[in-house]
Amino acid sequence: MITRRNLLIGSAAGAAAAVLASRAFAELPPLAKKDKYKVGFAQTESNNPWRLAETKSMQDEAKRLGHQLIYTDAASSAAKQASDVNSMIAQGVDAIFLPPREDKPLVPVILAAKAAGIPVFLIDRDVDHTMAKPGEDYVTFIGSDFIEEATRIGEWLVKNANGKSKIIELEGTTGASAARDRKKGFDDFIAKHPDFKIVASQDGDFTRDKGRQVAETLLQAHPDADIIYAHNDEMALGAIAALEAAGKVAGKDVLIVSIDGEKDGVQAIIDGKIGAICGCSPLFGPKSFATLADYAAGKKIAPFIKNEDHFFDAGNAKKDFALAF
Structure with a gap:
């Protein structure tokens, strides 16, 4: 007997199977080579200088290159950040830059973006590699070690x-x-x-x-x-x-x-x-958009693109203060 509950269970199982199949067999979504892109940037929060500097860097670089940047602020909520990414998928952005607030709750929307044909670039934070992998489920992780x-x-x-x-x-x-x-x-x-x-x-x-x-x-x-x-x-x-x-x-x-x-x-x-x-460094704009351009051009993208970090102590803090953000 077919019941509503059985239909729901079957639907959920089918969705799960589809996600697994996409992970196992489908390649990363391609990105057409264009002069201008509509790109999503789903920020985690804006309550500290590091995040503000990151956002400004992304906005400045998008403006410099003439791209349309769809910006959201999750206000320190992984659930809202996931909702923000889903909204970007619905808006049909060309690509998404995502600094995942937490390493597990954002995985489903990363897989959803992939299923929708939208490449995702993780910046400054990564996700659990047992659930999603760079080069398979998202293009790369750009950040510090x-x-x-x-x-x-x-x-x-x-x-x-x-x-x-x-x-x-x-x-x-x-x-x-x-x-x-x-x-x-x-x-x-x-x-x-x-x-x-x-x-x-x-x-x-x-x-x-x-x-x-x-x-x-x-x-x-x-x-x-x-x-x-x-x-x-x-x-x-x-x-x-x-x-x-x-x-x-x-x-x-x-x-x-x-x-x-x-x-x-x-x-x-x-x-x-x-x-x-x-x-x-929170200054991800130039490296993020350069990586997007390389991906669109068909270049091979490393699964991890490392930022080099400066070290401050009493011996150089005054001299290198300009390197702080």
Whole structure:
């Protein structure tokens, strides 16, 4: 007997099978070579300097090249970002640039774009490769090597800790590839150095205020902690506020290290409040659109296009301040 429930189950199974078939057999969607494109850019949020700089870079490059950029802001919601991408698919954009807020929830819309014949380029964050693969389900991931960034911070810390050893780790957004890899790179490196111990590690959501709140809580629980490793500058700056509220001196009582390279963070190095920052460039516009043009021209695109990151510490922060964003 055919029932509505059976029809729905059959429909869902058919959709799942279609997705699997597209992943297994279909090539990436082609992109016709044109002078001008209608391109989607689904931003995660606009609540910090890094994101604002990324958005401006994408908008400026699109304007320079004469492309139409369909811009959306997910306001820190993976669900809204997925909805934004679905809207772009419905609008029939030629291609989509996506910095996925989290590494799993955005996979279905990446596969939906592929099924609709729209190539997707991931920028600044990647997705779970067990669910979607570069070169198969999306063109490429353009971004930094987050594990390398965190390892470089660990290397600097071991050389410059001057007896400090108890670490509080402020993690980025749970489910974000940057947070996962910045934790792995740092934790794996520190594990090789038994003089150092991570006494607490908690999600600060890559934001200044959440970083401040988490730092306050963890400092109260671990008053002997003398190092803070933040997955980004915004949380590091929040940690400085937490330390000052607790009557401690950032850079003296507690050594802070971070990743990103925003102007406020590099200025904090100059002011002696942060020890070192591994940069992470948000200026994706030129490289993103150049990659799109190469793809349209039929050139082979590497599954990972790496950004090279600058490193800031007291030795170069003032001289290289112009490289901060």
